[in-house]
Amino acid sequence: MSRLDTKFGKKLKKYGATEFNRCYNCGTCTAVCSLTNSEDSFPRSMVRLSAAGDQNGIESSLKPWLCYYCGECSTSCPQTANPGELMMSLRRWLTGRYDWTGLSGLFYRSSLVTIIAMVLVFAGVIGYAAYESFDMERIMHTAHYFEMFAIMGVFAVILLPNIVRMWYLTVIKPGYKLPVKVYASSMSELFIHMFTQKRALGCDDNQARWFAHLILVIGYLTLLFTTVFLDWFSTESMFVVVLGYVVSAIVFAVTFVFVLGRIKQKQEIAKHSRPSDWFFIIWLLLMGITAFAVRLFIDLDLLAGNLWLFLFHFTILAQWALIIVPFGKWTHFLYRSFAMYFDKLQKSK
Ligand code: SF4
Numbered sequence: 002m003s004r005l006d007t008k009f010g011k012k013l014k015k016y017g018a019t020e021f022n023r024c025y026n027c028g029t030c031t032a033v034c035s036l037t038n039s040e041d042s043f044p045r046s047m048v049r050l051s052a053a054g055d056q057n058g059i060e061s062s063l064k065p066w067l068c069y070y071c072g073e074c075s076t077s078c079p080q081t082a083n084p085g086e087l088m089m090s091l092r093r094w095l096t097g098r099y100d101w102t103g104l105s106g107l108f109y110r111s112s113l114v115t116i117i118a119m120v121l122v123f124a125g126v127i128g129y130a131a132y133e134s135f136d137m138e139r140i141m142h143t144a145h146y147f148e149m150f151a152i153m154g155v156f157a158v159i160l161l162p163n164i165v166r167m168w169y170l171t172v173i174k175p176g177y178k179l180p181v182k183v184y185a186s187s188m189s190e191l192f193i194h195m196f197t198q199k200r201a202l203g204c205d206d207n208q209a210r211w212f213a214h215l216i217l218v219i220g221y222l223t224l225l226f227t228t229v230f231l232d233w234f235s236t237e238s239m240f241v242v243v244l245g246y247v248v249s250a251i252v253f254a255v256t257f258v259f260v261l262g263r264i265k266q267k268q269e270i271a272k273h274s275r276p277s278d279w280f281f282i283i284w285l286l287l288m289g290i291t292a293f294a295v296r297l298f299i300d301l302d303l304l305a306g307n308l309w310l311f312l313f314h315f316t317i318l319a320q321w322a323l324i325i326v327p328f329g330k331w332t333h334f335l336y337r338s339f340a341m342y343f344d345k346l347q348k349s350k
Pocket residue numbers: 023024025026027028029030031045048077078079080081082083084
């Protein structure tokens with residue numbers, strides 16, 4: 002039986018949705034959405050579930066993840082109910098529902114809590130550096146292993162259980178009983194969407210935005226691989242050094258364009274930035290620029306006298322790995338890809 006929560010609208014405000022109760026159910030938003038179809042009809046259906054406070058209906062739905070936020074529905078809504086931002090807010094709310102620790106929801110609802118967590122991580126990095134008597138070599142060594150273990154630890158302890166919860170809520174609980182061979186044969190959907198996000202191409206406005214995201218995903222993953230597995234800050238391989246410069250510059254340049262877009266607020270998606278959006282994009286930008294600067298200082302033989310630069314980079318890295326990746330907007334990248342996989346499973350029944 003569905004659990005209706007009369008206070009759901011109030012809760013959702015903290016995730017960014019403020020106007021959806023103005024909806025008078027005309028259906029224009031669904032009619033203009035280029036990603037909707039008879040099998041997956043949205044965003045009106047999600048506006049109705051939200052207005053009714055049907056939390057079970059929302060948490061068992063993959064539709065919020067099928068929207069790529071072109072904003073077409075919001076600009077066409079005669080009631081300015083902003084269905085595009087509602088879909089975004091539902092993605093934030095769902096992220097909180099999947100997360101077993103409860104921290105995602107807490108960070109989405111409170112910038113103050115996020116800032117406190119960021120400060121604690123900063124204090125941890127400085128405390129560790131002091132413990133090592135600010136010995137550059139030892140700190141760099143630890144930072145390298147920290148990256149490796151943070152990635153594995155966050156995935157195993159936080160993200161994997163959360164994906165299992167998402168699977169339970171959207172596939173198992175609604176009663177989809179599927180043979181293992183269907184899970185195996187649908188698996189390609191997961192990787193195709195994870196690395197290409199090709200569904201975004203279906204949005205009328207989206208080709209340039211899709212391409213920029215694709216470049217960013219490739220740049221980010223290559224930077225991760227270069228620093229963690231090819232040991233960019235210590236290597237003497239010219240190929241790896243140049244590769245690191247190129248990908249860190251790409252990450253910085255693309256995120257800089259996204260930051261400008263959010264400041265100018267010309268596109269619908271940029272008009273409603275929440276603190277979580279800013280944290281995500283600014284930390285990505287800082288990761289690119291500080292990684293580039295650290296390697297440049299190494300090559301110019303300047304890093305030894307500028308430990309502050311490495312500590313700044315290490316802090317950004319630690320905050321990214323311990324807060325934004327497991328609990329922030331980074332998770333959308335993962336949940337979107339799994340949503341496409343689970344959607345395929347649902348349709349295989
Ligand atoms: S276009 Fe606006 S008013 Fe019409 S169904 Fe969509 S959200 Fe509601």
